[in-house]
Amino acid sequence: MHWLFEPGLFTSAPVRTALAVGTVAAVVSAVVGVFTILRGLAFAGHALTDVAATGGSGAVLVGASPLSGFLSGALIGAGAIAVSEGPESHHREIATGVVLSAATGLSALLLYLDATTTATTGVTQRVLFGSLFSTSASTVPLTVVLGTAVLVLTAVIARPLLLTSLSRELARARGIRVTLVSSAFLLIVAMAVGLSALTVGSLLSTALLVGPAAAAVRWTARIGRALLLASAIGVLSTWLGVVIAYDSYNWMPHQRSLPVGFSVVVVIVTVYLLSAMRTSGPRGDHRG
């Protein structure tokens, strides 16, 4: 197996931290991602990653941890979308677009200030595209607590969320508080984005949120299986991405590693393309 696992891979502390944080982020993103796709919120999910970038660049400027920046940025963005969206889906699209534009502009300013006024090197690369190998081991417990909180919250609202995703009108007729459920889910997406931004960077966290879930829902008609399959795809993609990035140190010229975010995303996109090819004809899993 030495051809796959370079010496020192599993004894490396940064790799172990990367695998732990990456696993939590992958599972959380996959579970939340299935509902994100079900609700047609991929655009809002992507917008929140951009807002997370704003938070991350702000955190660097004031010397706070990247995770706190990603999380606070995404949560503020989710709040802004929830407050400004109307009852119809096109209102949400407009609100999301406005929040996305504002956040991207602010992000440009903050990254400029980061690069010109702080001694931090490679900050733009780190915020936008991640730096999993430089994640502090002390982040792991907080990541696990946050990830567990997101999963528990998702489980609590799962059933109302599912019906609301299919038909807001039907959910309202059943006495479900649709606005409350929708707002709670936006906050859940924000927390998932904040976590995955730590792994693959804010811009690429859309891939972790949407990719495994999009592949999984093509393979199975059962929501429970889709959640498990998406989690498995997310975790395996993250692990494989970490291994590829680590090993690439010995393949690349001038002994430079591939960015982890890049290798994780390449695996996710490959899995998605495979699932799209397999299910492009009549569904093999028509009977679930």
Add this chain to the structure above:
Amino acid sequence: MPDVLSIEHLTVSMHGRTILDDVSLTIRPGEFTGLIGSNGVGKTTLLRAILGLQRYESGSIAINGQPRTAQLDALGYVPQKISLDSDVPLRVIDFVTLGLDAERWGLRRRRRAQRDHVMATLESVGAAHLSTSRLSELSGGEQQRVFIAHALVRRPSLLLLDEPLANLDPRNVQEIVALLHRLSRDHQVAILLSAHEMNALLPFMDRVVYLTGGHCASGPTNEVVQTDVLSALYGHHVDVVQVHGRVFVIAEPNEATDNLPEHPTLTVR
């Protein structure tokens, strides 16, 4: 036994325009009622008011003799549109089960009895064989049966259906209407079905509610489908004639007939 639905002097306005003006109607247990009117006359508004989704200026709505809030489980609803992306990971049986517990927080293991009840409901609408199919991959007619099962699974006393026949081919329209008629008889569930085209409903309707210009005329089908009632309703002379025991409604070609349902000639049993 009280009326399943009793609406008295209901008035609904939206954006300064009166949609429903002093509308009154009743539906008795097990009755099949057609809510007929052209597009935009307030059919959906009336259904939404019954469901508590639309505020009204005046009037009252009672379900089984009680306020709607006390009778939430007594109402089943099939909305006009449920958009399903082709990748939605949801089986028919899971969607119908949501009809039992969608409003509950948290996860709970589903019991065997619950599954049996869902399967019996699917059986009653002729969709048991579709139980493990992906909901989004069914045909329009099959999906409509599943939506009806979702609405029926709590055994409501009143089933509201908003334009369920739109976008169905004639054969599926006949099958769905016959199914609803059988359900109303077998399960004593009253049905209020909105449609702008009534031909397919006429052989089965016990009562008809005509909506036009914010006003309504309601009653047993053979009492409402009368020359004087329909002429007054549409503000234009309408002939109702009987041929071999069947009733035809004939409107003269005139601009006033724009208010009539799409086909001016209607057949009543």
